[in-house]
Amino acid sequence: MNRKSKPQTVGRRHIREDAEAKLKGRLRFLPDLRLDDMLHAAQLSSPLPHARILSLDLEAARALPGVVAVLGPEDIPGENRIGVIIDDQPLLAQGKVRYVGEPMAMVAAESAEAARAAVAAIGFELEELPAIFDLDQVEAQANEPIHEEGPIAVHQKLRKGSVERGFADADVVVEAELVTGLQEHYYLEPQGCIATPGESGGLVIHGSLQCPFYVQRDVSRATGLPQSRVRVIQTPTGGAFGGKEDIPSEFCARAAVLALATGRPVRLLLSRDEDFLSTSKRHPFRIRGRLGATKDGRFTAMEVYQDAEAGAYATLSPPVIYRACIQGAGPYDIPNVKVETRAWYTNQVPNGAFRGFGSPQACFGHERLVDLMAAELGMDPVEIRRINLLREGGETCTGHKLDESVGALETLERAAEASAKGAAEEEAHFEDGRWLFGTGHAAMIYGNCLGKAGWHMDGAGAYLQLHADGSVSCATGLTEFGQGARTVVQQMAAEALGIEPDQVSLMPVDTALVPDSGPTVASRNVVMSGNAILNAAAKLHERLAPLREELGDVSFRKLAGAAYKRNVNLAAEGWWHVPELDFDLKKGRGEAYFAYSFATQSARVAVDRITGNVRVLKVWAAHDVGCAVNPAGVEAQVEGGVAQGLGWALTERFAREGGNILARNLSTYHLPTAIEVPEIETIIVEEPHSQGPFGAKSLGEPVIIPTAAAIAAAVSEAVGAQVSEIPIRPEHVLELLERGGHDSNAL
Amino acid sequence: MNYSRPKTLGEAARALAVSGAIGLAGGTDLLVHLGRDEAWPPGLVDLKEIPELHGIRSQDGIIRIGAATPLSQILESPAIEDFPALGQALRSFAGRAIRNRATLGGNLANASPAADTLPPLMIHEAVCLTQHRRIAVADLAVAPGETMLRPGEIIVSVEIPLPPKDAQSFFVKLAPREAMAIAVVNLAGLIVQSDGEVVLARIALGSVAPTVIRAKEAEEILEGHTLTKDAISQASLAAAEAASPIDDIRATADYRRRMIARLLNWELGRYIPNT
């Protein structure tokens, strides 16, 4: 490969290629798209959390004016099934409903009002069944199981050494019971799609989505059309955070079935409330853990039991559980580890993919244990992490020996050093006697891409078309939904060919134009697209090499022109897949992922002794990204992730009552505002990985993973007692203040 | 639906006489609900072009604020300097965009127990003026979302008497976040001390009862006595006792009650005379 020794474009700050259109409001999102003759879809949702469906009567609804189609489960031409991994979910409920909001029937009508009226006219009888609402009740499922297969949707184990021996070797053992809450993605643009019957009997789907090839497969399954007849075009997507990984497949499949039944384009668009009430959330976790260490702070054993609430269907619980388990004991070199992770069915909206896939929950677990140990030993929380963090040559908790790219320690040192200065300027404004201050740290490990469990779909492609003027068209199969991925992909393509980024045009993501590159999840876009592009670029360089030799030192533009005239093949296709992993899935032993990102975040907080309120004053986020392809993009990701983590830690209290969600929009679900989000200092650490493009590793999810744990640590330090649950409610803080002897003594 | 924009109070009253017609000011309460969880009414009568409902005037120790004056305009007015508690309430009210639309009349007529302008208006014993009569702000709301206004009755302005020169006042809002949030507890207090004694105490509590209430028992504990730590904690507990909060999506009743006591205790503590 002919790559310049010093990158020209990679590593420089770039303004996002979509920034201007977004800022000026020129980008057209799905709701802006109106096709001729378009119908409006609406869904009948179950009002009960668990019930047998005794009858469904669609006739009255079909007779209403403006109604074109009313379809039930029997009317689905293909399979009435959706689901990426475990086949437990119908497209329309059949026999039973398992959560409030589960779609039972669907309508296409001339207007949204007519569609809603038709939904209201559908007759049905339900026989209510006993329901299971949360992790407290899951063991009781034997009586009336949600699924015949049993109460546990997914179970993953990890074993290293012998924890019995490890605890016997320990001088001190600490244990904790921890709880993490639900979280709503709150992407700005709710779910939406349009299915249009195509000329040759196929379908074109436009949608706000992350994974066009998932949609293609599920639409094919529901309609019976071959995948090649289903063309999926991603519209500019207003945020996703995992919430548009598998979820759009179900809406697209329903719209597709309606489009085939009516022969007209059908739009299915969720209102904010509908979206909030019926789409996936972050899994709440119960974590029980024990950590053993010697007097001088060296960990001898960690044992963690994680129970997660899957909701009514498994959806993406398997990768969430896999990741939570593998990362359950954190970025530490511990000889004896046991982690056991289970996802339980409940009669709630299925919980699914959400930035981090169980890692923020896992991180809260291991980091709380580490802080407890530090407190127990009277040791500085930074020092105890320094002693135990993974180093090159060390072994992860799955026994994966790491030979390169371990930036864990450097992230710790840099975050600790920066945060040691505190946020003195801010603190001067706080009233005397009322506020307590604290700093906390949290470290994390993040396995890059899908890991062993998802290895079979961890490949990605790229097409490069070099034009006669030296510019390049580039098509990759991974998507942009706000991360700034397209800019980085553009930079990497430019770098690979030695041209300026403005000479690279990215194709829109359309399954007819781009290679199937698996899902855009697991922070894999940069690594996968980058490597596929490098692979394609190498082919181009190889084909250009003879001419380069012949023409000597000419510009790339001249070279391309000359090559064009000689009929050199200037279209190259690239492919990369994650190297084979030697991993035992049953025991959780071996190479779980091919590379790991590391980070440490530190947070400084002020705690109000009177109200129990917490204010975050500053966050320092040190991330080992291997290579910061676009440092401005790294900062933007860090800032967004920290804000989202702060919300999960403090303000986003997710209220439910039985099977009903009480909060449903921004007036009752409190996302942090610009006032709550403090200054965030990004510290970039680059420990390149030999398999990463330009050394780059994953970043998109790591940014949220340690935030809540760092805030919890900071609050714990301030109040003198350990936080055990998030969101950290003021009521909980008041109890902790009392326990820590720091109550305001005021009434 | 019929939308009208009357220019006079008389026209507005006639338009509102149509059964089911509703008055519209900033729309920040109304338009959130209409077409969503409430049906559109037969008539929407926009009150914003009636001159009497605008402006801020100061006269004879009374300040009069037109009911349709946007909150941000009130905040910018120099007249607000005499009412620091009201200023504080307005600053913590929603965010700038909402304050540019929302009005005082709307906040009063909406009769939310969490309305942020009510506690400060009540410690100043403000009065609303309608076409027909004067109603103490404290009497206006009778239940959550319900007022004693008759059909067609419009709040024209709100009169706030200037407090005694040496009055000290405060407003505190506790909410799930610092902006764009409805209060878990909001409260306002006013005290006047003379010769080492509290001669006037007024305390109003929001979000902790079906309507915003005055904590009379607490006021009585303070009045006629020196402001001491003891008196303050007694009064604060009495105020908490006067509340009848509920558990809701934002906080528990128990937490609300504790917060009344603790916040009042802290705020009043600032005014203990230096000895």
Ligand SMILES: Cc1cc2nc3c(=O)[nH]c(=O)nc-3n(C[C@H](O)[C@H](O)[C@H](O)COP(=O)(O)OP(=O)(O)OC[C@H]3O[C@@H](n4cnc5c(N)ncnc54)[C@H](O)[C@@H]3O)c2cc1C
């Ligand atoms: C995002 C958001 C944030 C908010 N934050 C806060 C907050 O922090 N604190 C708070 O207290 N409130 C808050 N609110 C509620 C609302 O903004 C206030 O209650 C506001 O003062 C209502 O005024 P308006 O002019 O918009 O009333 P409108 O919505 O126009 O009217 C409300 C009601 O009052 C009646 N009405 C209006 N004017 C008159 C009049 N002159 N005479 C008789 N009846 C009248 C209307 O008929 C209607 O029934 C918030 C609302 C939103 C949407």
